[in-house]
Amino acid sequence: MESDPTKPESGDVSDAAGFDMTWGGQLSFGRRPATRNLDGVDLAIVGVPFDNAVTNRPGARFGPRAIREASTLSSEFPDGLWPWTWNVFERHRTIDYFDIAYHPGIPSEMAQNVRDHIGRLLDAGVNVVALGGDHVISYPLLQATSQRYGTLSLIHFDAHSDTWDAGEELNHGTMFLRAAREGLIDPTTSVQVGLRTPNDTHGFNVIGADRFFELGVDATIAEIRAIVGARPCYLTVDIDFLDPAYAPGTGTPVVGGATTWQARQLLMGLAGLDIVGADLVEVAPAYDPTGQITALAGATLAHDELYLLGIARDRRAGIIR
DSSP states (O other): OOOOTTOGGGOOTTOGGGGTOTTSSOOSGGGOOBOOOOTTOOEEEEEEOOOTTOSSOOOGGGHHHHHHHHHHHHTOOTTOSTTOSSOHHHHSOEEEEEEOOOOTTOHHHHHHHHHHHHHHHHHTTOEEEEEESSGGGHHHHHHHHHHHHOSBEEEEEOSSOOOOOOTTOOSTTTHHHHHHHTTSBOGGGOEEEOOOSOOOOTTOEEEOHHHHHHHOHHHHHHHHHHHHTTSOEEEEEEGGGBOTTTOOOSSSOOSSOBOHHHHHHHHHTTTTSOEEEEEEEOOOGGGOOSSSHHHHHHHHHHHHHHHHHHHHHHHHTTOOO
Protein backbone atom coordinates (compact mmCIF):
# COMPACT_ATOMS: atom_id res chain seq x y z
CA MET A 1 0.00 0.00 0.00
CA GLU A 2 1.42 3.37 -0.98
CA SER A 3 1.78 6.20 1.47
CA ASP A 4 -0.71 9.05 1.12
CA PRO A 5 1.23 12.33 1.51
CA THR A 6 -2.06 14.24 1.53
CA LYS A 7 -2.87 12.98 5.01
CA PRO A 8 -0.29 14.52 7.35
CA GLU A 9 -2.74 14.12 10.24
CA SER A 10 -1.46 10.55 10.54
CA GLY A 11 1.48 12.12 12.38
CA ASP A 12 3.94 9.59 11.00
CA VAL A 13 6.45 11.71 9.10
CA SER A 14 8.31 8.59 7.96
CA ASP A 15 5.19 7.31 6.12
CA ALA A 16 5.71 3.89 7.75
CA ALA A 17 1.99 3.71 8.54
CA GLY A 18 1.23 4.03 4.84
CA PHE A 19 3.12 0.80 4.22
CA ASP A 20 1.70 -1.07 7.25
CA MET A 21 5.12 -1.10 8.90
CA THR A 22 4.27 -1.65 12.56
CA TRP A 23 7.99 -2.03 13.28
CA GLY A 24 9.03 1.27 11.71
CA GLY A 25 8.17 4.92 11.92
CA GLN A 26 8.35 7.55 14.59
CA LEU A 27 8.07 6.74 18.27
CA SER A 28 4.84 8.48 19.23
CA PHE A 29 1.69 6.96 20.70
CA GLY A 30 -0.33 5.47 17.87
CA ARG A 31 1.78 7.54 15.47
CA ARG A 32 -0.08 10.65 16.55
CA PRO A 33 1.62 13.95 15.77
CA ALA A 34 4.35 14.63 18.32
CA THR A 35 3.75 18.29 19.04
CA ARG A 36 3.10 20.90 21.71
CA ASN A 37 0.92 22.97 19.44
CA LEU A 38 -2.50 22.73 21.10
CA ASP A 39 -4.58 24.42 18.42
CA GLY A 40 -7.69 22.34 17.83
CA VAL A 41 -6.46 19.48 20.03
CA ASP A 42 -8.96 17.37 22.01
CA LEU A 43 -6.84 14.63 23.60
CA ALA A 44 -3.17 14.25 24.44
CA ILE A 45 -0.83 11.48 25.51
CA VAL A 46 1.81 12.74 27.93
CA GLY A 47 4.74 10.72 29.24
CA VAL A 48 6.14 11.15 32.74
CA PRO A 49 9.30 8.96 32.85
CA PHE A 50 9.84 9.10 36.62
CA ASP A 51 10.47 6.22 39.03
CA ASN A 52 12.30 7.81 41.96
CA ALA A 53 9.38 7.10 44.33
CA VAL A 54 9.25 3.31 44.10
CA THR A 55 9.37 1.11 47.18
CA ASN A 56 10.51 -2.02 45.36
CA ARG A 57 12.04 -2.41 41.90
CA PRO A 58 12.83 0.65 39.75
CA GLY A 59 12.49 0.76 35.98
CA ALA A 60 9.12 2.39 35.29
CA ARG A 61 10.95 5.45 33.93
CA PHE A 62 11.26 3.39 30.75
CA GLY A 63 7.51 2.74 30.65
CA PRO A 64 6.42 5.61 28.38
CA ARG A 65 8.95 4.66 25.70
CA ALA A 66 7.98 0.98 25.78
CA ILE A 67 4.24 1.77 25.73
CA ARG A 68 4.65 4.04 22.73
CA GLU A 69 6.53 1.32 20.86
CA ALA A 70 3.79 -1.21 21.60
CA SER A 71 1.09 1.28 20.60
CA THR A 72 1.85 0.70 16.93
CA LEU A 73 -0.04 -2.57 17.43
CA SER A 74 -2.97 -1.20 19.43
CA SER A 75 -3.33 1.56 16.81
CA GLU A 76 -2.69 -0.63 13.79
CA PHE A 77 -6.13 -0.62 12.17
CA PRO A 78 -7.83 2.45 10.65
CA ASP A 79 -11.22 1.28 11.90
CA GLY A 80 -10.09 1.69 15.51
CA LEU A 81 -9.16 -0.53 18.45
CA TRP A 82 -11.11 -3.78 18.65
CA PRO A 83 -13.82 -4.19 19.93
CA TRP A 84 -14.60 -0.46 19.80
CA THR A 85 -16.68 0.17 16.68
CA TRP A 86 -15.09 3.54 15.82
CA ASN A 87 -11.70 5.20 15.77
CA VAL A 88 -11.03 7.69 18.57
CA PHE A 89 -8.34 9.36 16.46
CA GLU A 90 -10.86 10.17 13.72
CA ARG A 91 -13.42 11.61 16.13
CA HIS A 92 -11.02 13.51 18.39
CA ARG A 93 -7.80 15.20 17.33
CA THR A 94 -5.16 13.48 19.43
CA ILE A 95 -1.51 14.36 19.85
CA ASP A 96 1.48 12.97 21.64
CA TYR A 97 2.71 15.86 23.79
CA PHE A 98 5.66 13.62 24.56
CA ASP A 99 7.55 13.56 27.84
CA ILE A 100 7.64 15.99 30.74
CA ALA A 101 11.28 16.44 31.67
CA TYR A 102 13.00 17.20 34.97
CA HIS A 103 16.52 17.25 36.32
CA PRO A 104 17.21 13.69 37.54
CA GLY A 105 18.74 14.98 40.77
CA ILE A 106 15.70 17.11 41.65
CA PRO A 107 12.65 14.82 41.97
CA SER A 108 10.45 17.66 43.26
CA GLU A 109 10.94 19.37 39.92
CA MET A 110 9.01 16.55 38.25
CA ALA A 111 5.87 17.37 40.23
CA GLN A 112 6.06 21.09 39.47
CA ASN A 113 6.68 20.49 35.79
CA VAL A 114 3.75 18.07 35.61
CA ARG A 115 1.46 20.62 37.24
CA ASP A 116 2.64 23.32 34.84
CA HIS A 117 2.32 21.27 31.65
CA ILE A 118 -0.94 19.51 32.54
CA GLY A 119 -2.36 22.85 33.60
CA ARG A 120 -1.46 24.27 30.20
CA LEU A 121 -3.17 21.37 28.45
CA LEU A 122 -6.31 21.55 30.56
CA ASP A 123 -6.56 25.32 30.19
CA ALA A 124 -6.46 24.77 26.41
CA GLY A 125 -9.41 22.39 26.70
CA VAL A 126 -7.34 19.24 26.19
CA ASN A 127 -7.94 16.05 28.20
CA VAL A 128 -4.90 13.96 29.05
CA VAL A 129 -3.87 10.34 29.38
CA ALA A 130 -0.51 10.28 31.18
CA LEU A 131 1.94 7.40 30.86
CA GLY A 132 4.12 6.56 33.84
CA GLY A 133 6.46 6.24 35.37
CA ASP A 134 5.68 5.10 38.89
CA HIS A 135 2.31 5.78 40.46
CA VAL A 136 3.36 8.88 42.37
CA ILE A 137 2.92 10.83 39.12
CA SER A 138 -0.83 10.66 39.77
CA TYR A 139 -0.39 13.13 42.64
CA PRO A 140 0.66 16.20 40.59
CA LEU A 141 -1.75 15.08 37.85
CA LEU A 142 -4.58 15.17 40.38
CA GLN A 143 -3.39 18.54 41.69
CA ALA A 144 -3.57 20.07 38.23
CA THR A 145 -6.85 18.39 37.31
CA SER A 146 -8.70 19.16 40.54
CA GLN A 147 -7.64 22.80 40.28
CA ARG A 148 -9.69 22.98 37.08
CA TYR A 149 -12.54 20.58 37.84
CA GLY A 150 -12.86 20.72 41.63
CA THR A 151 -12.74 17.76 44.00
CA LEU A 152 -12.68 14.57 41.95
CA SER A 153 -13.93 11.03 42.33
CA LEU A 154 -11.10 8.54 41.84
CA ILE A 155 -11.54 5.28 39.93
CA HIS A 156 -8.46 3.28 40.82
CA PHE A 157 -7.45 -0.13 39.40
CA ASP A 158 -4.47 -1.56 41.29
CA ALA A 159 -3.08 -4.40 43.37
CA HIS A 160 -2.23 -1.85 46.08
CA SER A 161 -4.28 0.78 47.87
CA ASP A 162 -1.59 3.49 47.68
CA THR A 163 -3.14 4.98 50.82
CA TRP A 164 -0.41 3.99 53.27
CA ASP A 165 -0.11 6.44 56.13
CA ALA A 166 3.59 7.35 56.24
CA GLY A 167 3.38 10.86 57.57
CA GLU A 168 5.05 13.34 55.24
CA GLU A 169 6.64 10.65 53.07
CA LEU A 170 5.49 10.86 49.46
CA ASN A 171 6.06 7.72 47.42
CA HIS A 172 4.06 5.55 45.06
CA GLY A 173 2.22 3.95 47.97
CA THR A 174 1.14 7.06 49.88
CA MET A 175 -0.10 9.65 47.38
CA PHE A 176 -3.83 8.87 47.32
CA LEU A 177 -4.21 9.27 51.08
CA ARG A 178 -2.45 12.61 50.78
CA ALA A 179 -4.66 13.56 47.84
CA ALA A 180 -7.76 12.73 49.90
CA ARG A 181 -6.55 14.72 52.91
CA GLU A 182 -5.85 17.70 50.67
CA GLY A 183 -9.33 17.56 49.13
CA LEU A 184 -8.15 16.66 45.65
CA ILE A 185 -10.33 13.54 45.70
CA ASP A 186 -13.37 12.50 47.72
CA PRO A 187 -12.91 8.98 49.15
CA THR A 188 -16.65 8.51 49.72
CA THR A 189 -17.34 8.82 45.99
CA SER A 190 -14.16 7.02 44.90
CA VAL A 191 -13.57 3.32 44.31
CA GLN A 192 -10.49 1.11 44.38
CA VAL A 193 -10.69 -2.19 42.47
CA GLY A 194 -8.48 -5.27 42.52
CA LEU A 195 -6.55 -4.71 45.76
CA ARG A 196 -4.53 -7.71 46.91
CA THR A 197 -2.66 -6.35 49.93
CA PRO A 198 -3.78 -5.56 53.49
CA ASN A 199 -4.88 -1.97 53.92
CA ASP A 200 -7.09 0.42 55.86
CA THR A 201 -9.80 1.84 53.62
CA HIS A 202 -9.47 5.43 54.91
CA GLY A 203 -13.03 5.96 53.74
CA PHE A 204 -12.49 4.73 50.17
CA ASN A 205 -14.91 2.23 48.65
CA VAL A 206 -12.85 -0.91 48.06
CA ILE A 207 -13.67 -3.82 45.77
CA GLY A 208 -10.79 -6.17 46.52
CA ALA A 209 -9.67 -8.82 44.06
CA ASP A 210 -11.59 -11.62 45.78
CA ARG A 211 -14.80 -9.60 45.78
CA PHE A 212 -14.27 -8.59 42.17
CA PHE A 213 -13.99 -12.22 41.14
CA GLU A 214 -17.07 -13.05 43.19
CA LEU A 215 -19.10 -10.20 41.70
CA GLY A 216 -17.91 -10.56 38.13
CA VAL A 217 -17.29 -7.84 35.57
CA ASP A 218 -20.84 -6.59 35.03
CA ALA A 219 -21.74 -6.26 38.71
CA THR A 220 -18.42 -4.55 39.45
CA ILE A 221 -19.07 -2.03 36.68
CA ALA A 222 -22.53 -1.37 38.10
CA GLU A 223 -21.09 -0.76 41.57
CA ILE A 224 -18.40 1.60 40.25
CA ARG A 225 -20.98 3.60 38.33
CA ALA A 226 -23.27 3.80 41.37
CA ILE A 227 -20.44 5.08 43.58
CA VAL A 228 -19.14 7.69 41.15
CA GLY A 229 -22.44 8.79 39.64
CA ALA A 230 -22.31 11.92 37.48
CA ARG A 231 -19.34 13.50 39.28
CA PRO A 232 -16.14 14.51 37.48
CA CYS A 233 -13.74 11.63 37.96
CA TYR A 234 -10.11 10.72 37.41
CA LEU A 235 -9.19 7.24 36.16
CA THR A 236 -5.90 5.68 37.18
CA VAL A 237 -4.69 2.23 36.12
CA ASP A 238 -1.66 0.60 37.68
CA ILE A 239 -0.56 -2.19 35.35
CA ASP A 240 -0.10 -4.45 38.40
CA PHE A 241 -3.89 -4.57 38.61
CA LEU A 242 -3.31 -7.38 36.13
CA ASP A 243 -2.02 -10.71 37.35
CA PRO A 244 1.75 -11.06 36.75
CA ALA A 245 0.93 -13.75 34.18
CA TYR A 246 -0.42 -10.90 32.02
CA ALA A 247 1.87 -8.10 33.20
CA PRO A 248 5.18 -9.41 34.55
CA GLY A 249 7.01 -6.19 33.68
CA THR A 250 6.20 -4.12 36.74
CA GLY A 251 7.97 -3.13 39.91
CA THR A 252 5.72 -4.66 42.57
CA PRO A 253 3.81 -7.61 41.09
CA VAL A 254 1.17 -9.41 43.17
CA VAL A 255 -0.35 -12.74 42.17
CA GLY A 256 -4.10 -13.24 41.94
CA GLY A 257 -5.06 -10.35 39.71
CA ALA A 258 -7.30 -9.77 36.74
CA THR A 259 -6.77 -10.90 33.18
CA THR A 260 -6.19 -8.41 30.41
CA TRP A 261 -9.66 -9.21 29.03
CA GLN A 262 -11.29 -8.47 32.39
CA ALA A 263 -9.42 -5.17 32.67
CA ARG A 264 -10.56 -4.08 29.23
CA GLN A 265 -14.15 -5.09 29.91
CA LEU A 266 -14.11 -3.04 33.12
CA LEU A 267 -12.75 0.01 31.34
CA MET A 268 -15.21 -0.21 28.46
CA GLY A 269 -18.00 -0.50 31.01
CA LEU A 270 -17.12 2.98 32.29
CA ALA A 271 -18.11 4.64 29.00
CA GLY A 272 -20.31 7.65 29.66
CA LEU A 273 -18.89 8.56 33.07
CA ASP A 274 -17.55 12.11 33.34
CA ILE A 275 -13.89 11.11 33.14
CA VAL A 276 -11.76 14.25 32.90
CA GLY A 277 -8.27 12.78 33.19
CA ALA A 278 -6.51 9.43 33.25
CA ASP A 279 -3.17 7.70 33.58
CA LEU A 280 -1.53 4.30 33.01
CA VAL A 281 1.44 3.64 35.28
CA GLU A 282 4.10 1.22 36.54
CA VAL A 283 5.09 -0.49 33.28
CA ALA A 284 8.73 -1.48 33.90
CA PRO A 285 9.86 -3.22 30.70
CA ALA A 286 13.15 -4.54 32.07
CA TYR A 287 11.25 -7.17 34.09
CA ASP A 288 9.19 -8.35 31.11
CA PRO A 289 10.73 -11.59 29.79
CA THR A 290 7.86 -12.41 27.44
CA GLY A 291 8.26 -10.19 24.40
CA GLN A 292 6.91 -6.86 25.66
CA ILE A 293 3.58 -8.31 26.79
CA THR A 294 3.30 -5.77 29.63
CA ALA A 295 3.96 -2.80 27.38
CA LEU A 296 1.37 -4.08 24.92
CA ALA A 297 -1.17 -4.41 27.73
CA GLY A 298 -0.30 -0.90 28.88
CA ALA A 299 -0.64 0.55 25.39
CA THR A 300 -3.99 -1.13 24.86
CA LEU A 301 -5.43 -0.01 28.20
CA ALA A 302 -4.14 3.54 27.64
CA HIS A 303 -5.81 3.48 24.22
CA ASP A 304 -9.05 2.42 25.94
CA GLU A 305 -8.66 5.38 28.28
CA LEU A 306 -8.47 7.71 25.29
CA TYR A 307 -11.82 6.36 24.13
CA LEU A 308 -13.33 7.00 27.56
CA LEU A 309 -12.04 10.58 27.60
CA GLY A 310 -13.40 11.11 24.09
CA ILE A 311 -16.86 9.83 25.03
CA ALA A 312 -16.88 12.03 28.13
CA ARG A 313 -15.91 15.06 26.01
CA ASP A 314 -18.79 14.34 23.64
CA ARG A 315 -21.26 14.10 26.49
CA ARG A 316 -20.08 17.35 28.04
CA ALA A 317 -20.68 18.92 24.62
CA GLY A 318 -24.19 17.45 24.50
CA ILE A 319 -23.29 14.77 21.96
CA ILE A 320 -24.68 11.37 22.92
CA ARG A 321 -23.54 8.60 20.62
